[in-house]
Amino acid sequence: MSRNFMGIYTIWLRDVRRFWRDKPRIIGATIQPALFLFLLGTGLGRGIVGAFGNDIQGDYLTFIYPGIIGMSILFTSIFSAISIVWDREIGFLKEVMVAPIARWAVAVGKAFGGSTVAVFQGCLMLFFAPFVNVHINLTMIAALIPLMLLIAFSITSLGIVTAARMHSMQGFQVIMNFLVLPMFFLSGAMFPITNLPKWMDIFIAINPLTYGVDALRGVILGMNNYPLIMDVGLIAGFGIVMIGIAMVIFGKRE
Amino acid sequence: MNIIEVVNLSKNFKTKKGFISAVKDVSFNVKRGELFGFLGPNGAGKTTTINILCTLLTPTSGRALLNSFDVVSNPNEVRQSIGLVFQEPSLDEKLTAMENLEFHAMLYNVPKAVRNERIKYMLEMVGLYDRKDDLVNTFSGGMKRRLEIARGLLHYPKILFLDEPTLGLDPQTRSHIWEYIHQLRKKEDITIFLTTHYMGEAENCDRVAIIDYGEIIAIDSPFDLKKEIGGDVITVVAEDRDKAKKTIEMEYNVAVINNDEGLHFEVENGETFLPRFIKKADFKILSISLRRPTLEDVFIRLTGRHIREESAEANSVLKIHARRLRR
Numbered sequence: 077m078s079r080n081f082m083g084i085y086t087i088w089l090r091d092v093r094r095f096w097r098d099k100p101r102i103i104g105a106t107i108q109p110a111l112f113l114f115l116l117g118t119g120l121g122r123g124i125v126g127a128f129g130n131d132i133q134g135d136y137l138t139f140i141y142p143g144i145i146g147m148s149i150l151f152t153s154i155f156s157a158i159s160i161v162w163d164r165e166i167g168f169l170k171e172v173m174v175a176p177i178a179r180w181a182v183a184v185g186k187a188f189g190g191s192t193v194a195v196f197q198g199c200l201m202l203f204f205a206p207f208v209n210v211h212i213n214l215t216m217i218a219a220l221i222p223l224m225l226l227i228a229f230s231i232t233s234l235g236i237v238t239a240a241r242m243h244s245m246q247g248f249q250v251i252m253n254f255l256v257l258p259m260f261f262l263s264g265a266m267f268p269i270t271n272l273p274k275w276m277d278i279f280i281a282i283n284p285l286t287y288g289v290d291a292l293r294g295v296i297l298g299m300n301n302y303p304l305i306m307d308v309g310l311i312a313g314f315g316i317v318m319i320g321i322a323m324v325i326f327g328k329r330e
Numbered sequence: 331m332n333i334i335e336v337v338n339l340s341k342n343f344k345t346k347k348g349f350i351s352a353v354k355d356v357s358f359n360v361k362r363g364e365l366f367g368f369l370g371p372n373g374a375g376k377t378t379t380i381n382i383l384c385t386l387l388t389p390t391s392g393r394a395l396l397n398s399f400d401v402v403s404n405p406n407e408v409r410q411s412i413g414l415v416f417q418e419p420s421l422d423e424k425l426t427a428m429e430n431l432e433f434h435a436m437l438y439n440v441p442k443a444v445r446n447e448r449i450k451y452m453l454e455m456v457g458l459y460d461r462k463d464d465l466v467n468t469f470s471g472g473m474k475r476r477l478e479i480a481r482g483l484l485h486y487p488k489i490l491f492l493d494e495p496t497l498g499l500d501p502q503t504r505s506h507i508w509e510y511i512h513q514l515r516k517k518e519d520i521t522i523f524l525t526t527h528y529m530g531e532a533e534n535c536d537r538v539a540i541i542d543y544g545e546i547i548a549i550d551s552p553f554d555l556k557k558e559i560g561g562d563v564i565t566v567v568a569e570d571r572d573k574a575k576k577t578i579e580m581e582y583n584v585a586v587i588n589n590d591e592g593l594h595f596e597v598e599n600g601e602t603f604l605p606r607f608i609k610k611a612d613f614k615i616l617s618i619s620l621r622r623p624t625l626e627d628v629f630i631r632l633t634g635r636h637i638r639e640e641s642a643e644a645n646s647v648l649k650i651h652a653r654r655l656r657r
């Protein structure tokens with residue numbers, strides 16, 4: 077067992093090392109959400125607030141800020157998970173798969189690696205708080221970090237399940253268009269999820285990120301659609317199912 | 331004592347076109363300390379066999395024991411007992427040489443107290459110690475291979491698998507790699523299992539299994555395999571090829587193979603045969619040569635085909651090249 081913990085730690089360490097070394101990636105992954113926040117947010121914000129009526133209390137930038145944190149976690153988590161496909165292409169995955177550790181530990185190590193990196197990106201977003209009139213104190217940070225970790229872990233696990241059987245990066249566009257972007261758009265990150273067409277409600281309800289964004293907004297702005305405990309429960313439940321599936325898929329030999 | 335025991339091993343792959351039998355009912359043993367080689371053309375099933383032995387694939391049927399552990403029921407013990415150098419590169423090029431080895435040492439539970447010592451020892455053995463802190467993507471193909479060999483040995487494995495260790499390398503680097511392999515056998519108590527489609531390399535092995543279309547068609551020491559050929563190989567280029575062929579066959583009662591390079595046949599005691607042969611020949615000889623049989627001759631004798639070194643090599647070089655471009 078201690079062997080598998082060591083394996084998880086080793087795989088985690090590699091992902092964190094590689095991430096830290098890739099400064100352009102960190103900068104890119106910080107700028108992208110910043111563009112959404114400041115450019116799209118400012119542009120849309122002028123006209124939009126009136127239309128949403130009372131669903132947004134205060135500034136539109138303030139409203140989307142927790143959503144943008146969610147976006148940053150979503151993108152970073154999925155990218156990290158997809159690196160499995162890359163590892164397979166460069167042959168490195170074989171080195172991991174013949175190591176004397178359980179295969180499920182590989183999935184878990186990847187999930188922790190991806191989530192650590194995503195939480196780091198999420199934390200970078202906190203530096204934008206003063207520019208969108210949000211005050212963040214230490215108690216908030218103490219609540220935000222475990223919450224971000226939970227969201228990141230769930231989504232990374234989802235990404236690992238998606239990447240587990242993928243053999244080339246060509247599938248990446250598909251994942252982007254059919255998973256990542258819909259998850260982002262239908263999470264309530266950019267607009268309130270009340271008073272929407274019925275068909276959208278369904279997708280929003282089954283989207284784990286919906287509850288992630290709701291929880292983030294609850295902690296940062298005190299605005300909730302669902303009770304915090306429900307958000308946390310659903311994300312955790314989703315995460316457990318996903319990592320479970322990932323562990324099973326990795327455990328199988330061809 | 332046998333460190334590898336393989337009994338009736340088979341592997342089928344399901345593909346769109348149906349089933350491919352990549353390995354068919356293969357049985358063999360490898361003795362402890364042996365340098366054992368799998369020789370066969372591209373697609374013969376060498377890599378598939380290794381993948382089963384190293385627990386990456388499960389066999390369709392049959393059994394394999396490594397270091398007396400079953401590859402299906404005790405994969406972790408098997409994995410701890412073996413070191414691997416895959417046919418295709420498997421390093422993390424965004425990490426340094428040192429970090430790649432650290433990663434491996436941690437995964438294989440090399441105790442922290444000896445880890446750095448061991449890494450240093452292995453890096454020195456393959457002559458890469460002064461490059462330890464460089465990213466692997468600055469290494470040449472030969473350096474990467476050497477680093478992979480060092481990595482495969484890091485955790486004191488009982489068996490080292492080398493899948494086409496010199497594929498795609500230039501001749502000079504190839505002979506370097508071989509120096510390391512020989513050196514290794516002197517220094518460490520290790521069994522080496524390697525695959526190759528180079529005849530010359532297979533000559534270095536204690537024993538060779540010749541594998542073709544997933545089946546082992548011969549297994550013995552290179553010396554004994556070549557003994558089957560029966561003496562020396564004579565190659566004659568004659569002005570009137572057909573006449574020469576007929577005459578030789580009649581006169582000496584041997585099978586003559588006719589190909590681009592000339593007429594080939596086997597005789598015992600080639601040195602004394604040649605003068606008699608030349609004196610007696612009633613056709614014009616343009617050139618004549620005598621050589622000891624090689625494993626290539628054994629392969630031709632067994633299969634009627636050449637092993638097609640060139641095409642196999644060209645393919646894999648292209649593949650590796652394409653990968654680099656994509657990066």
Ligand SMILES: Nc1ncnc2c1ncn2[C@@H]1O[C@H](COP(=O)(O)OP(=O)(O)O)[C@@H](O)[C@H]1O
Pocket residue numbers: 343344345350351352370371372373374375376377378379
């Ligand atoms: N994953 C796979 N799926 C389908 N066919 C495969 C797979 N791996 C290998 N093969 C086929 O099995 C045969 C043996 O391949 P391989 O073991 O790689 O040969 P070698 O290493 O001797 O060149 C080939 O015909 C190859 O196309």
Ligand SMILES: [Mg+2]
Pocket residue numbers: 373376377378417493494
């Ligand atoms: Mg091969």
